[in-house]
Amino acid sequence: MAKVTRRRFVVGLGTGAASLLFSACGAPTPTATPVPAKTAEPAQRAGVSTTTVTPTNAPTPAVSTAPATTKGPMPAEPTKPGAVAAGQPAAAKQTASIRFHLRPGGLVEEWFRKQAEAYSKAAGVEVKLELTPDAEYTQKLTTLVAAGDLGDAYWSGPFYVFYPFAARGIALDLNPLVKAENVDLGVFFPSVIKALMWDGKLCGLSYGSHPGYCTQFTNLDAYKEAGAKPPEWEWRYDKEWLDALKATTLDTNRDGTPDRYGFMFPYISQSAYTFIRSWGSDWIEPTELKTSWFTQEKTVAALQFMHDLVHKHKVAPPANGVVQNMFANGLTAAWQDGTWDVANMGDLIKDKFKWQAFGMPAGPEGKKGAFIGNNSLSVNKSSKYPNETFRWILWLCSKENGLAQADSTTPGPRFDVWADPKVANNPNYKDALRWISEISQPASFPKNARVTEFNTTVTQGFQAFMLETGNPRAKIEELNKAVQAILDKPLL
Amino acid sequence: MLASLSRGQRKALQGYLYTSPWTVGLVVFVIGPMVASLYLSFTSYSITSQPRFVGIQNYIYMLTGDELFWGSVLKTLYFAGGVVLVGLTGSLACALLLNTGLRGSAFYRTAFFIPSLTPIVALALIWAWVLQPRYGVVNGALAELGMAGPGWLTDPAWAIPGLLLMNLWGTIGGSRMVIFLAGLQGVPQELYDAAHVDGASGWQRFWAVTLPMLSPTIFFNLVLGIIGGLKVFAAAYVTTDGGPAYATWFYLIHLFTQAFRFLEMGYASALAWFFFAVVLALTLIQFGISRRWVYYEGER
Numbered sequence: 001m002a003k004v005t006r007r008r009f010v011v012g013l014g015t016g017a018a019s020l021l022f023s024a025c026g027a028p029t030p031t032a033t034p035v036p037a038k039t040a041e042p043a044q045r046a047g048v049s050t051t052t053v054t055p056t057n058a059p060t061p062a063v064s065t066a067p068a069t070t071k072g073p074m075p076a077e078p079t080k081p082g083a084v085a086a087g088q089p090a091a092a093k094q095t096a097s098i099r100f101h102l103r104p105g106g107l108v109e110e111w112f113r114k115q116a117e118a119y120s121k122a123a124g125v126e127v128k129l130e131l132t133p134d135a136e137y138t139q140k141l142t143t144l145v146a147a148g149d150l151g152d153a154y155w156s157g158p159f160y161v162f163y164p165f166a167a168r169g170i171a172l173d174l175n176p177l178v179k180a181e182n183v184d185l186g187v188f189f190p191s192v193i194k195a196l197m198w199d200g201k202l203c204g205l206s207y208g209s210h211p212g213y214c215t216q217f218t219n220l221d222a223y224k225e226a227g228a229k230p231p232e233w234e235w236r237y238d239k240e241w242l243d244a245l246k247a248t249t250l251d252t253n254r255d256g257t258p259d260r261y262g263f264m265f266p267y268i269s270q271s272a273y274t275f276i277r278s279w280g281s282d283w284i285e286p287t288e289l290k291t292s293w294f295t296q297e298k299t300v301a302a303l304q305f306m307h308d309l310v311h312k313h314k315v316a317p318p319a320n321g322v323v324q325n326m327f328a329n330g331l332t333a334a335w336q337d338g339t340w341d342v343a344n345m346g347d348l349i350k351d352k353f354k355w356q357a358f359g360m361p362a363g364p365e366g367k368k369g370a371f372i373g374n375n376s377l378s379v380n381k382s383s384k385y386p387n388e389t390f391r392w393i394l395w396l397c398s399k400e401n402g403l404a405q406a407d408s409t410t411p412g413p414r415f416d417v418w419a420d421p422k423v424a425n426n427p428n429y430k431d432a433l434r435w436i437s438e439i440s441q442p443a444s445f446p447k448n449a450r451v452t453e454f455n456t457t458v459t460q461g462f463q464a465f466m467l468e469t470g471n472p473r474a475k476i477e478e479l480n481k482a483v484q485a486i487l488d489k490p491l492l
Numbered sequence: 493m494l495a496s497l498s499r500g501q502r503k504a505l506q507g508y509l510y511t512s513p514w515t516v517g518l519v520v521f522v523i524g525p526m527v528a529s530l531y532l533s534f535t536s537y538s539i540t541s542q543p544r545f546v547g548i549q550n551y552i553y554m555l556t557g558d559e560l561f562w563g564s565v566l567k568t569l570y571f572a573g574g575v576v577l578v579g580l581t582g583s584l585a586c587a588l589l590l591n592t593g594l595r596g597s598a599f600y601r602t603a604f605f606i607p608s609l610t611p612i613v614a615l616a617l618i619w620a621w622v623l624q625p626r627y628g629v630v631n632g633a634l635a636e637l638g639m640a641g642p643g644w645l646t647d648p649a650w651a652i653p654g655l656l657l658m659n660l661w662g663t664i665g666g667s668r669m670v671i672f673l674a675g676l677q678g679v680p681q682e683l684y685d686a687a688h689v690d691g692a693s694g695w696q697r698f699w700a701v702t703l704p705m706l707s708p709t710i711f712f713n714l715v716l717g718i719i720g721g722l723k724v725f726a727a728a729y730v731t732t733d734g735g736p737a738y739a740t741w742f743y744l745i746h747l748f749t750q751a752f753r754f755l756e757m758g759y760a761s762a763l764a765w766f767f768f769a770v771v772l773a774l775t776l777i778q779f780g781i782s783r784r785w786v787y788y789e790g791e792r
Contacts, residue, residue: 139752146539164755168540267736319736320643320650323626331626453754456734464737467648482559492538492755 096385097126098392099151101141104131107408112396119395125388137161138452145170152383153393156204156376158195158443159455164492165378166198167449172379173201177390188397192413195372195442204376207396208405209413210339211432211440212370213271214360217345221353222248222260222333231334233431235361237278237305245315248333262315264332265306267322267466269458270371271336273443274360275302277369282444283458283483289447290487294480300473302363303465307472319466328352336360338373339436340410342428359431370435371443374413449492457482533761543758550762561763563738564746567652571742572721574656575663580710580717582664587672588702601673608666616730619658620645630657645732648739655727655740663720668713675709676702707786715778719771743767 116127132140144150156162192209226247235241245262265271281298285291309316327335328348377393402412461479468475535543623644631641644654725744734741751760
């Protein structure tokens with residue numbers, strides 16, 4: 001036998017490692033597996049009703065898109081134990097095990113755990129929650145895709161993996177399953193469904209959606225003290241709204257730094273988007289999604305208005321003067337935010353002052369606009385259990401679960417959720433309903449699905465623009481160039 | 493089969509087997525990924541698609557087309573320069589103070605060392621509050637002195653100094669100081685005694701005895717300090733996320749963002765290899781220059 005030299009040993013090890021490496025690299029990128037038209041299981045078993053349901057209380061007369069009656073089933077059965085049992089086999093035998101990716105955290109995580117247990121009992125399908133911290137979520141899921149080990153279902157949002165996975169065909173087109181299970185998508189707000197589409201494919205469903213940064217949390221005491229009326233739906237940014245901001249801005253010692261600003265907006269892309277759309281423009285040309293619109297006249301005007309709020313009118317804090325919880329601490333009389341904070345605002349403010357959430361005003365031409373943000377649930381195209389996974393998603397998107405969401409974050413995106421007294425009687429959701437049902441539309445995102453890159457670039461560029469006092473227009477030009485460079489790249 | 497091996501061969505095989513867990517780990521989990529990333533640096537690869545060979549395009553884009561690249565290099569150099577200059581000086585000063593033999597020095601050593609044990613994320617979160625412009629301790633103290641504190645971490649001009657402050661608090665009294673202390677305690681007392689007899693002042697003793705004798709320690713800390721400074725990531729990632737307006741967009745933030753947010757793995761690999769080459773070159777240069785100023789007692 002040949003002598004085992006150090007060199008031979010290292011060469012042997014290297015060859016072994018290289019083989020391992022190549023076999024790992026050679027792992028195929030997940031490919032689509034054909035989705036069975038329908039499994040043998042009856043729909044009821046997974047909690048999908050097949051009875052025709054008429055939604056109670058049409059949300060508002062203004063909602064013209066709301067179906068008077070919805071044909072077909074509600075997407076999922078309620079979570080109440082009694083209701084879950086209805087139409088279910090008494091003791092469902094577990095036939096499948098679903099891996100579900102989501103972010104950990106507080107009430108929502110707890111809610112998912114309960115849902116997983118309830119669904120497991122009711123449908124006989126085990127649901128394993130796989131939690132990944134928010135900061136690592138995108139990289140974890142992407143790495144799992146590369147390893148061919150992505151679970152059956154995954155949570156996502158517009159700034160996470162939703163679009164890249166939809167564009168790359170990782171997300172299963174749910175349309176055939178919707179048809180096969182006779183699910184009526186008409187119970188959801190149309191804009192929400194539109195935001196879940198990619199190239200005509202339905203790439204997920206949403207259990208909680210918001211109409212963007214269209215909410216202004218308002219300190220009613222500050223408004224009263226300043227003699228200003230609370231915000232009204234018809235207000236325009238450059239008229240009544242600006243007057244109110246000026247009235248509620250307080251600089252008691254007149255040192256140029258207000259003790260309380262009239263308004264505060266987050267220095268991120270999404271808050272600017274509300275202004276841009278309300279000015280009747282967009283950040284990307286909305287049809288082809290391949291051309292930056294940051295230098296469009298109306299986009300510039302909207303951004304300039306935000307700039308003026310800070311530097312000319314001095315009614316909003318500059319980017320380098322923002323501190324945490326300014327609104328709750330009474331340092332600003334109003335705050336641009338979203339419906340997701342309605343549930344928690346009371347705890348944050350306690351009895352410091354009276355507050356209410358209103359919708360943002362209209363642009364100079366009377367237009368309002370923002371984007372739909374979905375907590376989307378998608379099915380992995382490579383899942384062995386597409387039907388079971390789809391039913392799990394439907395389960396999470398039920399009316400009852402949509403209402404439960406309102407306890408900790410934004411309510412479910414269904415007409416019947418927003419028509420329920422729990423949401424409908426809450427004055428903080430009054431304007432938001434009109435936004436989610438009539439106004440906010442899916443965001444215009446890059447056709448090449450580079451949403452995260454786009455969002456990061458816009459946020460940083462927006463901050464640079466807002467901080468610039470010399471030649472802010474130059475910063476817009478820079479931003480436009482940077483965005484166009486992203487749009488010119490190939491599909492992610 | 494083993495029976496046919498000679499005693500020496502068997503012993504060698506045994507040795508290799510004992511070391512194989514580490515060797516295999518090194519090859520599979522360190523060298524393997526490094527080689528893979530070198531290959532990926534010549535590809536366009538977004539994880540969700542197969543790598544496509546693009547030659548040196550990534551490197552060309554890095555140096556000529558990426559608008560954030562040079563900015564991130566300059567910001568990183570600025571930060572690393574601050575960390576090395578202030579950090580090394582501060583650590584040495586602390587070590588000198590703790591080496592004077594004052595009462596309770598063991599307590600002070602511990603007290604100075606404790607901040608370095610704080611996990612970087614916890615440290616960053618605490619300092620985000622300490623540096624908060626309106627309610628933070630630092631600006632509160634400045635206000636007491638009649639000065640308006642800046643928007644640490646929120647003002648582009650002050651964001652890097654804010655991160656430097658945060659970093660230095662955690663590192664001045666850390667392992668660098670301990671290494672300096674060990675170095676100081678290794679300086680032979682007879683050299684000080686001789687200098688004292690010759691009438692050297694405290695400053696002259698420091699300059700002519702302490703510093704030369706400490707030069708290998710300073711060199712060691714300098715090399716590690718520069719590498720550590722260039723690797724700035726976690727504090728910026730947690731507190732500023734590269735902002736405001738790219739003010740803290742350090743090299744590794746850029747690399748991480750390209751890789752794990754933008755999913756440009758091929759380009760990120762090129763950035764990683766460029767970084768590796770620069771760090772290696774800087775270290776080699778330091779070793780080259782060190783011959784002129786580092787004094788190793790045993791060599792002369």
